[in-house]
Amino acid sequence: MSAPKKTEEFPLREARQIVKDLQTRNPVIYWVDFLVSITVGWSAVAVAALSPVFSVVQIAALAVATVAMYRAVLFIHELSHMRRGTFKLFRLVWNILCGLPLQVPSFTYAGVHIDHHKPQIYGTKEDGEYLPIGIEPPWKLLLFIAASVFPPFVLAFRFIVITPLSYLHPKFRAWVWRHASSLTVDLMYARPESTKQNDRTWRLQEFGAFLYGASALTAWYLGYLPGAFLVVWYIVTGLVLLLNTVRTFVAHAYKNPGDKRMTRSEEFFDSIDVPGNSFISSLWAPVGLRFHATHHLFPSMPYHNLGKARRKLIAELEDNEPYLRSTRKNLFSALARMIREARDAQRAQKAATTEENTPNSAAV
Numbered sequence: 001m002s003a004p005k006k007t008e009e010f011p012l013r014e015a016r017q018i019v020k021d022l023q024t025r026n027p028v029i030y031w032v033d034f035l036v037s038i039t040v041g042w043s044a045v046a047v048a049a050l051s052p053v054f055s056v057v058q059i060a061a062l063a064v065a066t067v068a069m070y071r072a073v074l075f076i077h078e079l080s081h082m083r084r085g086t087f088k089l090f091r092l093v094w095n096i097l098c099g100l101p102l103q104v105p106s107f108t109y110a111g112v113h114i115d116h117h118k119p120q121i122y123g124t125k126e127d128g129e130y131l132p133i134g135i136e137p138p139w140k141l142l143l144f145i146a147a148s149v150f151p152p153f154v155l156a157f158r159f160i161v162i163t164p165l166s167y168l169h170p171k172f173r174a175w176v177w178r179h180a181s182s183l184t185v186d187l188m189y190a191r192p193e194s195t196k197q198n199d200r201t202w203r204l205q206e207f208g209a210f211l212y213g214a215s216a217l218t219a220w221y222l223g224y225l226p227g228a229f230l231v232v233w234y235i236v237t238g239l240v241l242l243l244n245t246v247r248t249f250v251a252h253a254y255k256n257p258g259d260k261r262m263t264r265s266e267e268f269f270d271s272i273d274v275p276g277n278s279f280i281s282s283l284w285a286p287v288g289l290r291f292h293a294t295h296h297l298f299p300s301m302p303y304h305n306l307g308k309a310r311r312k313l314i315a316e317l318e319d320n321e322p323y324l325r326s327t328r329k330n331l332f333s334a335l336a337r338m339i340r341e342a343r344d345a346q347r348a349q350k351a352a353t354t355e356e357n358t359p360n361s362a363a364v
Contacts, residue, residue, distance in 0.1 A: 010265040010322045015297060018316045022298075022305040025082075029304045030090060033287075034075050038097050041068035045236060049229040062232070066239040071286040072098045073240055076183075078287060078303055079106045080113040084198065100208045101216075102237055103155035104183065107202035111195025112182045117299045122267050123256035128184030128191070134254035134338055135345035141249055141338065144185065148245040152237040160213035163206055181206075185248060247285045250274060250334040251292040253341070264297075269326060271296040273310065276330040284331060293326035 044065035051058035076099065079091055091106060099105045115121045116129040123130050133141050158180055166173040178190045181202075196202060216233075219225035253270045256262055262270065271293035274281060281290045288295065288303030294310050295301070301309060314320050328334035 010268060011317060011319070012265060012297070014317060015313055015323070018312050019298060019301070019305075019309040022309050022312075023301055025087075025302040026304060027087070027090070029302075030075070030078070030087070033304075034072060034090070034094065034098075037068050037072040041065050041072055041236075042097075044068060045229070045232055048236075049226060049232045053228075062235060062239075065232070065236045066243070067283055069098075069102070069236055070240045070243050073102060073104060074244070074287040074289060076104065076106055076109045077113065077289065080110045080198070081300055084200075095205055095208065100205065100212045102240075103152075103159050103209050103213060105202070105205035105209050107199040107205050108181060108183045111198035112184060112189075112191065114198055115192075115195065117296070119264055119267070120261055123258065123262045123270065124260070125258040127258075128182055128186045128189035129248075130252065130254065130256070130258070131186055132254055132257050133249065134252075134342055135257065135349075136342060137346055138339045138342045141342070144249070145242070145245050148242045149238050151241050152234045155237075156213055159206065159209040160217065163210040185245075243284055246331070246335075247289060250328070250331060250338065251289070253338070255341075255345075268293055268297055269322075271326055272334060273327045274329075274331060274334050275307075275310065275327065278307075281330070 041064075044061045048058050048061035048065055051061060072094075075094055079087070079094060082091070095105055112128050116127055121127050133144070162176055162180060166176045177193070177196075182189060182191045199205070216225060216230065220227055220230055250272055252272060255270060256266075273293040274285065274290050276290065285292075288306040291306040291310055294306050294313070298306075298309065313323050317323055328337065
């Protein structure tokens with residue numbers, strides 16, 4: 001693989017000029033896309049819960065529910081990039097229909113994700129969405145993917161049990177905010193107080209998630225809610241988180257050890273677009289997230305314009321080679337390349353360590 005070019009060679013100013021007319025969000029697209037996704041998702045959940053166990057209908061319903069709910073959930077990414085005070089009704093409806101019942105209210109991502117886009121934080125140890133897995137043993141990547149089956153329980157425990165307990169002592173509540181209130185890949189991430197400003201309704205959301213979870217368990221205990229519904233909720237939520245984990249790990253190259261800041265161009269070269277097949281790629285990376293490198297160039301651009309931006313940049317950049325360097329053919333090629341490059345990094349590190357520990361023959 002050729003070495004990355006100097007960051008100043010990427011035509012950031014030219015790229016911004018080309019896509020300057022694609023920064024406006026279309027509310028109709030947001031509402032229709034989300035409402036269709038969440039309606040299909042919950043309908044499929046109900047079908048799966050009421051169908052015979054392991055029947056063809058149940059398996060098909062689980063698949064539909066997972067894809068639809070996954071798309072609905074990932075609007076949390078768009079919410080994190082909307083200016084505070086805008087799309088208020090959309091944010092409220094998203095939380096009521098999706099975020100709270102799935103135990104992922106929008107405050108768990110707002111702020112955390114904005115920090116991920118800050119040049120002084122991206123790729124460093126303060127970035128909760130970044131780990132140097134691109135230069136670490138490949139088994140760590142596989143371990144993170146496998147571990148994604150547990151978070152549904154963790155999320156439910158966080159809001160149903162930890163939320164009321166956190167009110168008992170201010171120090172414990174502060175600990176919960178820092179260590180148990182963020183959707184991140186870095187389990188050691190400590191959330192700063194400043195991120196509370198990105199979603200000021202976080203206390204209401206937190207209590208709302210508790211009410212949803214506690215009410216569901218109470219309804220099940222009293223016999224009003226079939227236990228199959230809770231099982232289906234767990235399976236669908238787990239599959240959604242699994243898909244998102246896989247998507248997250250092909251969103252970047254993850255090659256920065258975390259001890260230095262990266263420039264905006266270095267951030268782009270460390271990010272990945274996987275346009276792939278427009279239908280298949282939209283299933284595992286919906287809401288524009290298959291264009292993740294392009295998104296890191298233009299964080300405020302609405303998801304429905306990222307594909308247009310990519311096409312314009314390829315056609316109109318004077319030299320589009322630097323832009324295309326962050327493109328991968330499909331999901332499998334992106335994963336394979338990450339694993340291969342991680343192995344190469346490990347071999348290089350091992351060779352360097354061996355060389356350092358080998359006595360200089362000339363000095364013997």
